[in-house]
Amino acid sequence: MTVHWCGAGLSAIPGLRRLIKDGYDVVVWNRTPEKAIEAVGDITNSIRVFDKDSLQDCLKENDIIVSMLPADWHVPLALVALSKKAHFVSSSYIAPEMRILDSKFKKANLVCINEVGLDPGIDHLMAHKLVTDYRQSKHYHIENELSFLSYCGGIPKFENDFKYKFSWSPLGVLKALKSPSKSLRNFKEFNVDRPWDAISSYQAPLEKAETFEVYPNRDSLPFMEDYKFDPTWIVKDFVRGTLRLNGWSLAWQDIFKELERLTGKAGDNRLKEMSDQFWSENAYEKDEPDRVVLCVSLKAEMKNSIEWHKTFVMDAWGNGESSAMSRLVSQPVSLAVEAVLHKKLEAGVQAAPSNMAIVDDWLSKIDNLAQYLKVIQHN
Numbered sequence: 001m002t003v004h005w006c007g008a009g010l011s012a013i014p015g016l017r018r019l020i021k022d023g024y025d026v027v028v029w030n031r032t033p034e035k036a037i038e039a040v041g042d043i044t045n046s047i048r049v050f051d052k053d054s055l056q057d058c059l060k061e062n063d064i065i066v067s068m069l070p071a072d073w074h075v076p077l078a079l080v081a082l083s084k085k086a087h088f089v090s091s092s093y094i095a096p097e098m099r100i101l102d103s104k105f106k107k108a109n110l111v112c113i114n115e116v117g118l119d120p121g122i123d124h125l126m127a128h129k130l131v132t133d134y135r136q137s138k139h140y141h142i143e144n145e146l147s148f149l150s151y152c153g154g155i156p157k158f159e160n161d162f163k164y165k166f167s168w169s170p171l172g173v174l175k176a177l178k179s180p181s182k183s184l185r186n187f188k189e190f191n192v193d194r195p196w197d198a199i200s201s202y203q204a205p206l207e208k209a210e211t212f213e214v215y216p217n218r219d220s221l222p223f224m225e226d227y228k229f230d231p232t233w234i235v236k237d238f239v240r241g242t243l244r245l246n247g248w249s250l251a252w253q254d255i256f257k258e259l260e261r262l263t264g265k266a267g268d269n270r271l272k273e274m275s276d277q278f279w280s281e282n283a284y285e286k287d288e289p290d291r292v293v294l295c296v297s298l299k300a301e302m303k304n305s306i307e308w309h310k311t312f313v314m315d316a317w318g319n320g321e322s323s324a325m326s327r328l329v330s331q332p333v334s335l336a337v338e339a340v341l342h343k344k345l346e347a348g349v350q351a352a353p354s355n356m357a358i359v360d361d362w363l364s365k366i367d368n369l370a371q372y373l374k375v376i377q378h379n
Contacts, residue, residue, distance in 0.1 A: 002027060002060065003337055006050055006077065007068030008036040010167060011117075014322045015330030016068075019337060020044050029055060052080060059084035064340055066090070066333065074098060078112055085110065087340050091117030091333050093218075094351060102349040115351035116336040117329040119152035119294065122366055123240070124352035125359050126150075126296040126312040127227045132356055134298055139308035144300040145236045148227075151202060151214045153243030154325050157289040157317045163248040166283050167290060167325045171275040176217065178259055183216040183239040192216060195242070196256045199249050204295050206315050207372050212293065213248050216241040226351060236301070243293055289318035292328055292370075299378075309378035316370035327369045335362050 005016050008030040020026050020043050029050040030036035036047045048054065055065070055077075063086040067077045074090045075097045081088040082101065087110050094114045105112045115121055127150060134140060156165045166173070180193045192198040195215040202214040220240045229235065249256075255274070262270055284290055297311035316324040332352075339345050344358060353359060367373050 002063045005066045008039050011326045011329045012068040013039050014327045015334035018334050056080045059086050061085040088112045089336050090114045091329055093120055099349055106348040109347045111340050111345045112349040113336050116332050121332045121352050123150045123296055125363055128354040128359050130298040130310055131227050137308055144302050145234045147237040147299045150240045150296045151243040152294040155245050155291050157291040162282050163245040163251040170278040174271050181216040183220040184235055184237055187236055205313050205376050213244045213246055214241050290323045290325055291317040292324040306379050311376045313374055314370045315372040331369055
């Protein structure tokens with residue numbers, strides 16, 4: 001079985017290097033082979049210019065395609081995998097166009113696993129662990145009111161005036177800011193057209209408590225089913241969101257105002273201009289340390305009394321070998337590749353595993369990727 005790893009950008013390197021060093025048969029595909037050679041050329045010469053047709057010609061049955069390319073490549077490459085009876089892995093959210101391929105992957109007995117990066121990915125593992133722990137606790141009760149939150153953010157290790165730095169193209173960040181979100185707040189659906197209309201403060205229980213700005217993103221509601229919430233449970237709050245440095249909303253207020261006005265083709269062109277400007281002004285310098293903070297929490301209350309409350313908290317930062325973001329995105333992807341190779345996953349389109357044996361194994365390995373990772377029992 002050959003692993004065809006597509007994309008050797010910054011967020012892909014640590015996991016890719018791990019698979020190659022561990023002796024797996026890996027072919028690296030990248031649009032600019034020079035960048036791939038710079039990243040992994042010291043440990044492999046199996047590097048090719050990315051081209052979908054060339055990739056398809058090389059694929060054999062039960063090979064694996066890993067897509068670390070932009071999101072619009074995932075479904076086309078999943079279809080290539082299906083055509084050659086190969087498996088597929090990506091770190092990105094499962095698009096509706098990907099989800100409808102589930103029956104085809106199952107029929108072919110092939111794995112199509114997604115959402116195995118940082119967020120989504122590690123956050124899913126933590127959520128599955130918390131829900132399982134709560135179900136097994138003596139405080140589990142059908143009348144408990146549950147509050148779930150998951151906040152993740154890539155932030156500068158050393159603050160700048162912009163309160164943010166980019167580790168890849170800012171265009172994705174800007175587009176996400178134009179997207180509405182759905183979550184649960186105080187038992188009611190909380191719909192927001194723009195993130196900056198829902199910014200709140202969150203104190204993260206880090207080694208030294210720290211306050212951040214947070215906001216909900218995307219549609220959190222389907223994840224209640226994904227995380228195996230019982231339909232009869234009473235859910236007070238449920239949110240998956242983004243974490244930013246304090247002062248971020250003030251530093252970005254003029255950007256928010258402009259984003260609200262952008263529409264149509266002219267708006268898209270302006271987004272591209274803004275992206276190019278931000279990339280030139282606020283990208284990480286070589287070897288400049290980034291930081292990732294992730295907090296995932298589940299709380300059960302009965303009559304305003306906290307019965308059970310547990311939080312995963314992770315704080316990681318870049319070092320001389322890799323950025324925090326690249327480690328925490330790509331290393332879980334490499335774990336998913338191994339799980340496919342060793343036939344530990346069922347066929348079909350799926351997100352990060354909920355099987356507790358796999359969850360515990362992956363979390364133990366992820367523990368080595370962060371400078372601080374703890375599970376806090378609050379009561």
